Amino acid sequence: MSMTLEAYKELEAVVGERNISNKPWVLAGNRARTPEYPFEYHSPDAIILPGCTEEVQEIVRICNRHRICFVVTVSGASVDAYANRGDTVLIDLRRMNRIVEINEEDRYAVIEPGVRHVQLYPELRKKGFTYVTAAVGPGGSVLANYTSTSGDNHNQHGASRANRYLLGVEMVTPEGEILRTGSLQTGSGWFCPDGPGPGLRGLIKGFFGSHGQMGIITRAAIALNPCKGPREIRTEGHSPHQHIYLDSECSKVRVFNYKSLDDVREAMLRIGEAEIGSTVMKFFYLTLAVMMTDSANEFHKLWPRIRRELPMPLVVHLATESPEEMAYEEGILNDIVEETGGVRIAPDLENWWNEHMDFFMVVSVLQRTLRLGGGWMPIKLGADSVSHIVEVGKSISEFIYDYTDTGKIFDAPENFQIVPMEYGHFAHIELLFMYDRTDPNSGKNVAEFRKTSRYTDLKHHYHAETLGCLNETTELLGPLYCNYHLWMRALKNAFDPENLANPILKE
Amino acid sequence: MEKLSNYKYTMDQCNHCGQCKWIHPSGMHGWDYSEICPIFHEYGFDACSGQGLINIAKEIMNGTLQYGDGLEKMIYSCTACGACDINCKSVRDMEVLDCILALREDCAVNGTLPEAITERKKNIGESHNIYGLPHSDRWNWIPKDCGEDPNSDTVLFLGCAVSYRQRETALAAMKLLRAGGVSFRLLREEEWCCGGILWRNGQTDAAEKVIRRNMDLLHGQGVRTLITACGECFGFFRGAYPKFGAVSFRVRHISEVAAELLEKGKLAFHKLDIDGPVTYHDPCLLGRLSEEYVPWKGTIHSYGLHEPEKVWRRGEYGVYDAPRMLLRSIPGLELREMPRNCENAFCCGAHAKDADQEFALKTAAERRREAKSTGAGCVITACPFCEEALSEPGENALPCVELTRLLADALEGGEE
Numbered sequence: 001m002s003m004t005l006e007a008y009k010e011l012e013a014v015v016g017e018r019n020i021s022n023k024p025w026v027l028a029g030n031r032a033r034t035p036e037y038p039f040e041y042h043s044p045d046a047i048i049l050p051g052c053t054e055e056v057q058e059i060v061r062i063c064n065r066h067r068i069c070f071v072v073t074v075s076g077a078s079v080d081a082y083a084n085r086g087d088t089v090l091i092d093l094r095r096m097n098r099i100v101e102i103n104e105e106d107r108y109a110v111i112e113p114g115v116r117h118v119q120l121y122p123e124l125r126k127k128g129f130t131y132v133t134a135a136v137g138p139g140g141s142v143l144a145n146y147t148s149t150s151g152d153n154h155n156q157h158g159a160s161r162a163n164r165y166l167l168g169v170e171m172v173t174p175e176g177e178i179l180r181t182g183s184l185q186t187g188s189g190w191f192c193p194d195g196p197g198p199g200l201r202g203l204i205k206g207f208f209g210s211h212g213q214m215g216i217i218t219r220a221a222i223a224l225n226p227c228k229g230p231r232e233i234r235t236e237g238h239s240p241h242q243h244i245y246l247d248s249e250c251s252k253v254r255v256f257n258y259k260s261l262d263d264v265r266e267a268m269l270r271i272g273e274a275e276i277g278s279t280v281m282k283f284f285y286l287t288l289a290v291m292m293t294d295s296a297n298e299f300h301k302l303w304p305r306i307r308r309e310l311p312m313p314l315v316v317h318l319a320t321e322s323p324e325e326m327a328y329e330e331g332i333l334n335d336i337v338e339e340t341g342g343v344r345i346a347p348d349l350e351n352w353w354n355e356h357m358d359f360f361m362v363v364s365v366l367q368r369t370l371r372l373g374g375g376w377m378p379i380k381l382g383a384d385s386v387s388h389i390v391e392v393g394k395s396i397s398e399f400i401y402d403y404t405d406t407g408k409i410f411d412a413p414e415n416f417q418i419v420p421m422e423y424g425h426f427a428h429i430e431l432l433f434m435y436d437r438t439d440p441n442s443g444k445n446v447a448e449f450r451k452t453s454r455y456t457d458l459k460h461h462y463h464a465e466t467l468g469c470l471n472e473t474t475e476l477l478g479p480l481y482c483n484y485h486l487w488m489r490a491l492k493n494a495f496d497p498e499n500l501a502n503p504i505l506k507e
Numbered sequence: 508m509e510k511l512s513n514y515k516y517t518m519d520q521c522n523h524c525g526q527c528k529w530i531h532p533s534g535m536h537g538w539d540y541s542e543i544c545p546i547f548h549e550y551g552f553d554a555c556s557g558q559g560l561i562n563i564a565k566e567i568m569n570g571t572l573q574y575g576d577g578l579e580k581m582i583y584s585c586t587a588c589g590a591c592d593i594n595c596k597s598v599r600d601m602e603v604l605d606c607i608l609a610l611r612e613d614c615a616v617n618g619t620l621p622e623a624i625t626e627r628k629k630n631i632g633e634s635h636n637i638y639g640l641p642h643s644d645r646w647n648w649i650p651k652d653c654g655e656d657p658n659s660d661t662v663l664f665l666g667c668a669v670s671y672r673q674r675e676t677a678l679a680a681m682k683l684l685r686a687g688g689v690s691f692r693l694l695r696e697e698e699w700c701c702g703g704i705l706w707r708n709g710q711t712d713a714a715e716k717v718i719r720r721n722m723d724l725l726h727g728q729g730v731r732t733l734i735t736a737c738g739e740c741f742g743f744f745r746g747a748y749p750k751f752g753a754v755s756f757r758v759r760h761i762s763e764v765a766a767e768l769l770e771k772g773k774l775a776f777h778k779l780d781i782d783g784p785v786t787y788h789d790p791c792l793l794g795r796l797s798e799e800y801v802p803w804k805g806t807i808h809s810y811g812l813h814e815p816e817k818v819w820r821r822g823e824y825g826v827y828d829a830p831r832m833l834l835r836s837i838p839g840l841e842l843r844e845m846p847r848n849c850e851n852a853f854c855c856g857a858h859a860k861d862a863d864q865e866f867a868l869k870t871a872a873e874r875r876r877e878a879k880s881t882g883a884g885c886v887i888t889a890c891p892f893c894e895e896a897l898s899e900p901g902e903n904a905l906p907c908v909e910l911t912r913l914l915a916d917a918l919e920g921g922e923e
């Protein structure tokens with residue numbers, strides 16, 4: 001540990017002995033190293049659990065005084081929530097877990113960072129609301145998903161990315177000032193992100209989320225959507241075979257197989273134009289097979305069939321207010337699918353989706369994808385028009401076979417998803433690849449594959465890789481996006497001259 | 508027996524996804540009562556959770572972390588309740604609890620165990636029970652006319668807690684079996700501690716001796732069915748014994764037997780003098796951890812392929828329904844579910860007591876808070892350890908009643 005005792009004692013005075021530790025075994029809980037982690041591995045010097053905004057502010061000021069870096073964590077499900085260099089304190093926001101307000105009239109919820117999906121979702125549903133949820137699973141921070149990571153979700157065809165739903169925000173800047181955005185700053189409440197008052201959503205969130213490089217968000221308001229399903233969630237069965245039931249008359253899943261990405265694009269655009277469906281996605285076929293099975297062994301049995309029968313599945317979830325509306329949406333969907341060359345998949349496979357889509361939509365089971373030994377990596381994650389993103393999808397075949405055919409990654413070249421947003425106004429792409437964690441070369445292979453994918457995008461001038469926080473990727477991609485990286489760096493320098501808040505790193 | 512390196516695959520697989528800390532989404536109900544790990548709930552650091560203990564185990568195995576600085580206390584404050592294990596297994600193929608138990612095994616050799624845990628081992632070695640009380644007290648109170656049939660191939664195994672501290676439960680179990688016409692016998696002086704607690708504490712050599720001795724005895728006597736009214740003994744017989752050799756007898760909890768008798772019309776219950784609704788606390792070893800252990804030895808290939816195929820204990824077939832069915836069959840008794848129930852049940856904290864009494868009491872109080880939130884006036888459970896923990900004085904007090912005794916009281920037309 002290189003943090004001075006003086007600094008530790010100052011931090012301890014803020015949160016109390018119970019809420020800070022530098023014991024090696026406590027630090028061990030947050031320093032697991034995984035091969036996909038692109039940075040040099042470090043242990044935090046201490047972990048601190050503040051209980052309120054003022055404590056966060058005090059911690060940040062102490063870090064500034066002592067030149068200690070800080071990284072925020074909530075669930076730590078993302079690889080960025082770890083110490084990425086020495087002299088770092090990990091600020092774990094789990095104690096700040098209040099749902100401050102659910103405003104039914106103006107349809108927003110104000111939450112602290114420690115509120116998890118498994119906590120907020122049912123509270124909102126009881127009141128007839130829902131919100132766009134990441135597939136991270138029950139313990140993911142809702143706030144972090146909205147403010148600090150991509151916020152992509154499987155419902156975004158009929159909704160959007162989480163960043164579109166971010167309203168008033170309270171944050172502690174990297175130097176320890178409290179900043180309130182939008183209507184919040186002028187005392188007008190949480191309802192508006194961009195005024196009256198400073199519209200700083202872009203600065204705080206950007207397109208992807210700053211991973212805490214611009215400061216620590218302590219409270220945020222998110223806009224809510226009305227919930228079309230029942231308020232009470234009915235569940236039957238025991239783990240791992242639980243079922244959550246939505247209203248089946250008003251909730252149906254159809255899965256179609258397509259032969260070409262061009263046809264998929266056509267179907268997506270037309271479904272969007274018709275403004276039907278709550279979810280539309282060209283889903284990952286490998287992921288689909290893992291989700292449908294209860295163990296890795298069962299996956300390996302099912303996979304040859306899925307690979308053969310479902311190379312390009314288009315999953316459509318229709319969720320309506322009434323059976324009549326359902327009949328209307330179904331009719332239109334059938335016409336579009338027929339005209340675009342889609343074929344409905346085998347009933348036994350589609351039934352799985354009908355039985356589990358509710359589950360998937362509610363809080364997701366995507367963690368199951370980690371079941372194949374834990375080695376996974378989602379890349380690209382960018383967004384642009386549906387047509388542009390389909391072109392990106394096609395370009396994957398230019399480089400992926402070098403990796404799948406040589407066993408460097410799992411042999412599933414079509415394992416990418418394209419999810420349109422806002423009824424087809426734009427779309428998101430995610431290439432999810434699995435690698436073998438038991439292979440000592442996996443770290444190297446993962447890095448190489450990511451790089452190849454990135455350079456293919458650069459070659460084609462594709463907007464495919466996500467505009468992440470400040471790192472080497474940003475420098476590479478910046479010119480493709482109006483040199484946004486120069487702005488970002490200038491802002492970072494202005495707000496965090498010492499580079500202490502989740503510091504910029506070389507990969 | 509269980510080396511840490513046996514769990515390297517589990518250690519390497521963990522992605523810090525957090526499912527081991529939070530209620531399964533299918534059981535979500537609101538903001539409160541959504542955490543499932545008692546140590547995470549209390550201490551808040553990730554290290555204090557199934558995921559954290561896996562990380563710690565990995566660092567101990569790799570030699571980058573040493574015992575001391577309170578680590579042993581945390582390892583044994585973990586109640587080994589398995590909520591992390593079952594929730595992780597709802598999405599993953601990992602052995603979280605077994606990895607924690609392997610860490611304990613390592614700790615028992617290379618660390619410094621909490622005194623009370625060392626004491627338990629000594630007690631079992633010297634007097635065959637966890638309390639260090641005279642062995643004769645285990646059976647010398649059993650009435651002569653308890654209705655046992657010395658030739659029966661069904662044994663009613665009482666266990667330490669029931670034999671020494673909750674004899675009423677033993678008598679109630681005998682009453683139920685008699686009423687249902689089930690022939691049974693008792694082991695009396697031949698009954699020793701089941702040894703499960705030694706196994707759970709990582710004192711594997713001592714556990715093995717007791718378990719092998721018990722298996723030899725039961726196999727030698729041609730026992731075909733073992734019934735117990737103790738959730739802990741039940742879970743250990745099913746989950747731990749097969750690790751030491753093939754078990755040829757069937758293990759049943761009294762609630763399963765009673766539920767079957769009820770279904771066959773051999774038992775009936777009358778109304779009880781209980782005001783208001785009740786709630787039921789699922790004991791960990793009767794519920795999510797009671798599935799039979801099927802030994803597995805093999806190779807884990809790339810991408811998780813287990814060869815030969817492994818039978819996973821994911822908690823699906825725990826004893827959840829029998830106690831509920833019995834309670835619902837008592838006329839006028841209204842059963843209300845706690846938000847965290849069945850495989851998501853929050854542990855009563857009983858087994859943290861030997862490492863950290865204060866934490867154990869807080870954990871029980873948290874479970875009582877949840878029980879009270881249902882509006883129930885009393886909490887029913889089916890394990891003497893849970894009963895003892897939930898009955899401790901402290902915050903959120905509410906009466907706790909043991910299921911077997913409740914059923915015996917409600918027996919229609921039964922003997923006095």
Ligand SMILES: Cc1cc2nc3c(=O)[nH]c(=O)nc-3n(C[C@H](O)[C@H](O)[C@H](O)COP(=O)(O)OP(=O)(O)OC[C@H]3O[C@@H](n4cnc5c(N)ncnc54)[C@H](O)[C@@H]3O)c2cc1C
Pocket residue numbers: 071072073074075076077078079080081082093113133134135136137139140141142143144145147148149150151152153154210211212213215216217218366367502522524
């Ligand atoms: C299986 C799986 C599926 C996922 N699916 C999705 C998905 O569908 N969509 C999606 O968008 N993401 C997804 N993620 C990524 C990510 O985990 C989620 O976005 C998640 O909601 C973020 O919350 P967390 O608690 O995991 O945050 P953490 O992992 O703890 O933190 C994430 C990042 O945000 C920073 N941060 C956290 N809180 C704050 C704060 N209050 N202020 C400033 N910075 C902060 C952290 O420093 C870190 O850089 C997935 C992850 C996994 C493991």
Ligand code: SF4
Pocket residue numbers: 520521522523524525526527528557558561594595599601603
């Ligand atoms: S132990 Fe399992 S559930 Fe917990 S974080 Fe690791 S993988 Fe996720």
Ligand code: SF4
Pocket residue numbers: 543544545546547555556557560584585586587588589590591592604854
């Ligand atoms: S066994 Fe129970 S107390 Fe121990 S880590 Fe798992 S959930 Fe927590």
